[in-house]
Amino acid sequence: MTFEEYVAQHGASLLRLAYVLTTDAYLAEDLTQTALTNAYRRWHRVQAARDPDAYVCRILLNAHLGWRRRRSSSERPVPEITSGPTIADPADAVATRDRMHQLLAGLAPRARTVLVLRYYLDLDDAGIAEAMGISQSTVRATAARALAALRVGDPATITGEIR
């Protein structure tokens, strides 16, 4: 597969993953650009990889986590979230999603990335471990802590419907 073919086939999915990770269109574009630039520079390795898509995905994840480390001062503050009664009104779906975004933004970048890989890409622990270059036990522990934090963060968030 040539680089151009790869971009044609996988560019959109890479951009979607970048957007889910960053929730910012411009950062997602920048992140995808960086990942593909790095992939192009070592294209012979990408082609030789057992799973080229996973290889490029890992490049993107490394870039994402590297950026988050370097730009920690620019991370968005998350306002204190108070628990409230569950409102069954479907009109609250958008607000519920926003609250979930706030909770996710409050997680450590690595924890949020684990959740994205598990619940967006549907990777198992082994796949997440390989993509992030960490152990499966670390994946499990990180995911468990992240899910616990979400549950404790705002019970209302996890009882409403997200549409």
Place this chain on the structure above:
Amino acid sequence: MSEHLEQQLRDVFAQDADEAPILSPATVGQVAGRVRRRRHLSVAAGAAVLVVLVSGTALAGAATFGDPPKSRSETVTARYGELPDARGADCSAYRSAGDLATRDFAFDGTVEGIASPATSQPVPYTAVTFTVHEWFRGGSGNRATVTMMAPLGTGVYVSEAGPSYMVGTRLLVSGDSWVAATCGYTRYYDEATAAAWRAAVRDR
């Protein structure tokens, strides 16, 4: 409870993905063709590919691969003359190539790499590395790294006025203390201007 939370995460991420910027098949094909024709010009064509891909038609004709712009009305794609400057810089200084005598350095080079600008800066400058084709003034060697305003397509400037260049863009660059000057002192490459810069330095 746990399954409900997990389902909510799936829903949120799926909805986020649905809202991601879109790459059209037509744009992908167009860009892939450009890369095939011009890949030798770019040390990291991937950057250019994606800048063009994700920006759709806005950047589709931009400077990277050397095709002439189709319309001067597409300000982002203008590839001749001075770079569009950002944030209302004072552009009264540059009058002619002769003004280069007031600058520390001047060269003809192709963008090889662009560092990520710090988004916390009000006006994001970034380090840009060039493959230097010709030094007109003040330097030597085949590479140079200068500080420049971050280009369009690096996140913070995507939808704003600002310099428009990317990996593969050939520029005429001049400035002081290894900071590229704006307002005409840094321009898209064209042979006539390069000759004028060459002559201006030679005549001094």
